[in-house]
Amino acid sequence: MAADEPTADKVPLDSIAAALRRERARTGLSLSEAARRAGVSKSTLSQLEAGRGNPSLETLWALCVTLDVPFSRLLDPPRVRTRVIRAGQGPAVASAHADYRATLLAACPHGARRDIYHVDAEPGTVHASDPHMPGVVEHVVLSHGRARAGVAGEEVELRPGDYVCYPGDLPHVFEALAPGTRAVVVTEHV
Template sequence: MATEPAAPLATIAAALRRERERAGISLTELARRAGIAKSTLSQLEAGTGNPSVETLWALGVALDVPFARLVEPPTPAVRVIRAGHGPRIRSEQADFSGTLLSAGPPHVRRDVYLIELEPGAVRTAEAHTPRSVEHVVVAAGRLRVGPEADLVELGPGDYATFPGDAPHRYEALAPGTFAVLVMEHP
């Protein structure tokens, strides 16, 4: 019975396969470009190798991707931060705190909306432009939101993010529901 590779090795293995396939190159060609043995690359993609920083760096250069893309676990399609959770920073000067919900990538257009919803009809949205992302923070009421296959329920202060380039919906579950919606479009 085969065992699953440890988390960091599994992340690296999946990232190498994904990026190699995205680049449309073979194991042999990637190994050649990175200056490593094909057997080493094969072991890494199987999650059984023990890569050095230098090996991963060479692979990143050969794939034309940042080093971090090979070692960071993928982010889930839908992410929720419940009210009162997340990295909170307090001010020394006033009764003020900020919670970073999402750091924006460079070169992204953002639209910010205040949305008001009442129970009853469901607002369905078609897929937006590719790589669009929606961020929602509920201010009052309750909201069911997200892609049809991955809906989440949110209450006041809850945050969720999900792909906007797939059909999705907004449904108020309580009277007087309103939220802040931030849409990112590359």
């Protein structure tokens, strides 16, 4: 691989570990109680707080809901004046149940509640999301391929350039219908 060829960054385990420890301490939850509420094993949470393991997107979302924090708080990149993330780079986390990977593009600054993700997905499996925190709204703009997205049972088919907005605090799905499907997802915390 050439030195200038883009590669996907690894999951930022150090950032995730520090954020999980900080946010769990903020809530006053024990390791056992936070794991129980999130539906993950105590050993999984312990490993994540120690900066080990390979967390799935679903595990991290469950922990965010339990700790009442936006997902971006776990991956919050350093603040810079101008930020460019080349295709295939950035802090990405993969789903455990679908060929689906979300890359944080921009974390919401303090005082604002918006996160932006670049999503790569392949046909074959549906990425089903449990409800996020109350009031969350998701905006999806499809940039390549075809997909079905939206509240479970009410999905709409999207083609490049199409936009859909739906409540993220209800069960929702994203299903790639064509190889190389890409989208930008904005999560708004109202």
